[in-house]
Amino acid sequence: xxxxANSVGLVxxxxxxxxxxxxxxxxxxxxxxxxxxxxxxxxxxxHSNAVLICHALSGDHxxxxxxxxxxxxxxWWDNYIGPGKAIDTNLFFVVSLNNIGGCSGSTGPTxxxxxxxxxxxxxxxxxxxxxxxxxxxxxxxHLVIQQWAAVVGGSLGGMQAMRWSLEYPDRIRHxxxxxxxxxxxAQNIAFNNTSRTAISSDPDxxxxxxxxxxxxxxxxxxxxxxxxxxxxxxxxVMGEKFGRELRSGSFEQGTESALEFQVESxxxxxxxxxxxxxxxxxxxxxxxxxDLFDLAREYNDDPVNAFRNAKCKFLxxxxxxxxxxSPQRSEEIVQALIGAQQAVSYVEIxxxxxxxxxxxxxxxxNQVFTAYMKQVxxxxxxxxxxxxxxxxxx
Amino acid sequence: MRHDLITLKQWIHPHTRVLDLGCGxxxxxxDLVNEKNISGLGIEIDTDNITCCVGKxxxxxxxxxxxxxxxxxxxxxxxxxxxxxxxxxxRPDFVLEEMLRVGKECIITFPNFGHWQARWYLMLRGKMPxxxxxxxxxxxxxxxxxxxxxxFENLCVEKNIKxxxxxxxxxxxxxxxxxxxxxxxxxxxxxxxxxxxxxVTR
Numbered sequence: 001x002x003x004x005a006n007s008v009g010l011v012x013x014x015x016x017x018x019x020x021x022x023x024x025x026x027x028x029x030x031x032x033x034x035x036x037x038x039x040x041x042x043x044x045x046x047h048s049n050a051v052l053i054c055h056a057l058s059g060d061h062x063x064x065x066x067x068x069x070x071x072x073x074x075x076w077w078d079n080y081i082g083p084g085k086a087i088d089t090n091l092f093f094v095v096s097l098n099n100i101g102g103c104s105g106s107t108g109p110t111x112x113x114x115x116x117x118x119x120x121x122x123x124x125x126x127x128x129x130x131x132x133x134x135x136x137x138x139x140x141x142h143l144v145i146q147q148w149a150a151v152v153g154g155s156l157g158g159m160q161a162m163r164w165s166l167e168y169p170d171r172i173r174h175x176x177x178x179x180x181x182x183x184x185x186a187q188n189i190a191f192n193n194t195s196r197t198a199i200s201s202d203p204d205x206x207x208x209x210x211x212x213x214x215x216x217x218x219x220x221x222x223x224x225x226x227x228x229x230x231x232x233x234x235x236x237v238m239g240e241k242f243g244r245e246l247r248s249g250s251f252e253q254g255t256e257s258a259l260e261f262q263v264e265s266x267x268x269x270x271x272x273x274x275x276x277x278x279x280x281x282x283x284x285x286x287x288x289x290x291d292l293f294d295l296a297r298e299y300n301d302d303p304v305n306a307f308r309n310a311k312c313k314f315l316x317x318x319x320x321x322x323x324x325x326s327p328q329r330s331e332e333i334v335q336a337l338i339g340a341q342q343a344v345s346y347v348e349i350x351x352x353x354x355x356x357x358x359x360x361x362x363x364x365x366n367q368v369f370t371a372y373m374k375q376v377x378x379x380x381x382x383x384x385x386x387x388x389x390x391x392x393x394x
Numbered sequence: 395m396r397h398d399l400i401t402l403k404q405w406i407h408p409h410t411r412v413l414d415l416g417c418g419x420x421x422x423x424x425d426l427v428n429e430k431n432i433s434g435l436g437i438e439i440d441t442d443n444i445t446c447c448v449g450k451x452x453x454x455x456x457x458x459x460x461x462x463x464x465x466x467x468x469x470x471x472x473x474x475x476x477x478x479x480x481x482x483x484x485r486p487d488f489v490l491e492e493m494l495r496v497g498k499e500c501i502i503t504f505p506n507f508g509h510w511q512a513r514w515y516l517m518l519r520g521k522m523p524x525x526x527x528x529x530x531x532x533x534x535x536x537x538x539x540x541x542x543x544x545x546f547e548n549l550c551v552e553k554n555i556k557x558x559x560x561x562x563x564x565x566x567x568x569x570x571x572x573x574x575x576x577x578x579x580x581x582x583x584x585x586x587x588x589x590x591x592x593x594v595t596r
Contacts, residue, residue, distance in 0.1 A: 291547075315448070339467060343433070347456045364445075374449050
């Protein structure tokens, strides 16, 4: 198979090992860290064109391209990363990692706890968004990236991008926050809790020590994914995609054959795939980090006060049909940024696909995203010119 | 550049904060950023215009002015601009109030329906004026609140709005000197001015 011209093509994941203890915000130390990451495009001579991709709940480092020629699917954000795409790999050096606590190779609950010789499991330290930012900072240092041209993320990824702007204001020039929030609403926490309860009540969960029992809580994970999936789509798009179509059985009176709607079959399928590929403890940990996140907590609960610390420019985007991270949540971010007198652009994209829109091809989203990133790159180029000019002058 | 914009630029000081309501493709903001180093923010509803602003590196918010500016705090901008848009909002009086709340000073430009050509057109033909600048019919026009210089100034009196500067122009586009008001514009602006430019405050 030949890849299309706007694909990054074949990619390979790399792992970096940090031997020093990593202090987690909960107060405990991880004795060392492995971080798995991928890069696309090339780093320019002054290392100024790097873009960090922060993944959401179930994402990983494989954001674009293919591992093998016959891979069925590319990375999770291939719609927006590649040559000539919104995050143009001809212009940018793109870094995408698996966050710690994840289950795709970076240190997480499935890793061995050196103190016990057993997998961490439920004993893995409770993580917060700031811990991911801190580990991403380690990766930036390792790659000798002093300042990101942009930190970009959707949903939980957007929270990391915002946290970057406050924790390391000098190390980020642009912050792109897509379908995200300053903090979760009670309803949103409730969905996460229901998902976690589905997992913890699976008899195969064993309080998170299922590795030792050689089982995985597949049913719980599948239900968690089904709940998530429903909330990531909109009523409209589900109606359009599945309606009340039957997959098997019949509405005919006088029959008692088992009846299954298309939407049921779809959800079960999604749940099954997910439960075979994702770690339950990671799911518990990631949703908990989502629940805990509150950008302004340490700034007197005042997001305006929080954003006063930022030095970068912001692009905020939301989707009209997203009810899990509704446009209202993004407007709160924008209002706080305006209050803090920060440079911000905001668009609400009219898209029917719900929260998942941020992953999918949506024309206007692509246009705005592309226009913004192009201008980020142009600014880099003009700054470089000024710098060279200064050098000549001196 | 449009004549009303050339004129209003002189009233904006360098390094100030400027909010442009209905900023279009961002040409004015871009100019002000480059020439006067202002920190600017645009508000726009047209999607293509927004993309255009984003592409220029401007700050732009997708927002409907008719719904107010409640996301902006009092006196948070030095100047709030509303160029060629007053006639297209649902409640010009409400928008003016909001502008004066958010900005220390405001600049408003609008087509003057008291201009002799509009009067002549209506008198002679008995129909709502249609021109090159305003090519719409009464039923499909986005311009739902046309007013005259006199109407606007009456509203200013009613609302206690102080007029810092007023000028009228013959045309928005054309040869360069057209943007400078003539003697007859100054004597009888409501009759001879096709476009009005107001610099106001509370």
